[in-house]
Amino acid sequence: xxxxxxxxxxxxxxxxxxxxxxxxxxxxxxxxxxxxxxxxxxxxxxxxxxxxxxxxxxxxxxxxxxxxxxxxxxxxxxxxxxxxxxxxxxxxxxxxxxxxxxxxxxxxxxxxxxxxxxxxxxxxxxxxxxxxxxxxxxxxxxxxxxxxxxxxxxxxxxxxxxxxxxxxxxxxxxxxxxxxxxxxxxxxxxxxxxxxxxxxxxxxxxxxxxxxxxxxxxxxxxxxxxxxxxxxxxxxxxxxxxxxxxxxxxxxxxxxxxxxxxxxxxxxxxxxxxxxxxxxxxxxxxxxxxxxxxxxxxxxxxxxxxxxxxxxxxxxxxxxxxxxxxxxxxxxxxxxxxxxxxxxxx
DNA sequence: AAACAGTGCAACCGCTCTGAC
DNA sequence: TGTCAGAGCGGTTGCACTGTT
Numbered sequence: 001x002x003x004x005x006x007x008x009x010x011x012x013x014x015x016x017x018x019x020x021x022x023x024x025x026x027x028x029x030x031x032x033x034x035x036x037x038x039x040x041x042x043x044x045x046x047x048x049x050x051x052x053x054x055x056x057x058x059x060x061x062x063x064x065x066x067x068x069x070x071x072x073x074x075x076x077x078x079x080x081x082x083x084x085x086x087x088x089x090x091x092x093x094x095x096x097x098x099x100x101x102x103x104x105x106x107x108x109x110x111x112x113x114x115x116x117x118x119x120x121x122x123x124x125x126x127x128x129x130x131x132x133x134x135x136x137x138x139x140x141x142x143x144x145x146x147x148x149x150x151x152x153x154x155x156x157x158x159x160x161x162x163x164x165x166x167x168x169x170x171x172x173x174x175x176x177x178x179x180x181x182x183x184x185x186x187x188x189x190x191x192x193x194x195x196x197x198x199x200x201x202x203x204x205x206x207x208x209x210x211x212x213x214x215x216x217x218x219x220x221x222x223x224x225x226x227x228x229x230x231x232x233x234x235x236x237x238x239x240x241x242x243x244x245x246x247x248x249x250x251x252x253x254x255x256x257x258x259x260x261x262x263x264x265x266x267x268x269x270x271x272x273x274x275x276x277x278x279x280x281x282x283x284x285x286x287x288x289x290x291x292x293x294x295x296x297x298x299x300x301x302x303x304x305x306x307x308x309x310x311x312x313x314x315x316x317x318x319x320x321x322x323x324x325x326x327x328x329x330x331x332x333x334x335x336x337x338x339x340x341x342x343x344x345x346x
Numbered sequence: 347a348a349a350c351a352g353t354g355c356a357a358c359c360g361c362t363c364t365g366a367c
Numbered sequence: 368t369g370t371c372a373g374a375g376c377g378g379t380t381g382c383a384c385t386g387t388t
Contacts, residue, residue, distance in 0.1 A: 014357085014358075015356095015357075015381090016356070016382090017356085017357085037373075037374080050373085051358090051373090051374085052358080054373095054375090055356090055357070055358080056357085058375095059356075059357085060356075060357095087377065087378090088376090089376075089377065090375075090376060090377090101376075101377085102355090102356080102377095103355085103356095105377075105378085106354070106356085107354090109354095110353070110354055110355075111354090
């Protein structure tokens with residue numbers, strides 16, 4: 001049973017393709033069409049593995065491939081899609097006509113990823129890298145108290161918070177010791193039904209309701225909130241979903257800058273793979289209002305140090321609206337299409 | 347001008363999934 | 368039903384090119 005081996009790798013050529021090989025492959029596919037990669041090399045007179053032929057064709061020789069530099073709109077789209085899809089290069093490429101997954105992957109790794117890192121943004125989670133923040137400045141804040149620490153616990157890497165609390169306890173004049181684990185147990189019932197109602201009842205300009213901030217925050221939290229007690233009960237899940245729908249569909253309401261929707265914690269990029277409604281929703285238009293964002297403008301800010309704590313939009317007390325908009329919010333902002341059904345992602 | 351470091355990208359590797367046998 | 372090749376995918380490598388010292 002089964003099939004004979006695809007190809008005998010011994011003796012097959014590897015490495016860069018010559019123009020002659022490209023011509024042979026192109027001419028053969030133009031005559032016979034792509035497919036049946038197993039027999040193609042032999043029929044086309046190529047001493048290559050079928051897999052190599054397929055890669056050469058799909059990544060380089062295909063006539064519909066767009067060569068050259070990525071446009072700003074393409075770059076922006078890649079970042080936005082990556083914030084939702086992660087390293088699903090093929091899924092990203094499917095939404096960028098003329099671009100291959102390999103090309104996008106290379107462009108991400110060589111350009112975009114480095115830019116995000118220089119900006120202090122984790123290219124994996126699209127979140128500000130809280131691990132780089134200066135904890136000493138946090139600890140010196142007059143606003144720091146047990147309450148704020150409890151709040152922080154839901155937002156930052158637990159290890160980082162543990163370190164902060166250890167430092168704080170060592171600084172405390174009254175020698176008041178904090179027990180992280182104890183705090184964690186006290187903090188367990190974080191998601192409460194009223195939380196959502198209170199959240200939605202607060203007013204924020206409608207243009208703040210963007211999937212960028214949404215997905216950005218959700219992914220950042222996913223990355224940082226490995227210990228967050230989510231999904232502890234079915235009823236909580238149901239409340240989460242109901243309120244998420246309310247949040248999405250209530251166009252003139254959004255979240256206060258200091259109050260991240262807890263339901264974001266449940267958003268998982270894995271569940272955002274190929275999805276018809278999502279495909280339709282991501283018919284991204286470069287003529288949207290989002291084209292104001294510029295990497296250069298962001299990069300013009302000093303890069304020698306991590307972003308200040310108060311510029312971490314939505315995570316920790318943000319002092320002004322401008323500060324909130326200045327850093328993260330613009331980075332990945334794009335409008336929520338009307339037909340976007342986030343319930344499918346949950 | 348040479349040596350070195352950094353960058354960009356084509357191509358390969360290895361894995362998983364799917365469907366034919 | 369199990370095996371295997373085909374196809375697809377993400378990660379990695381190798382090399383040519385460019386910039387810097």
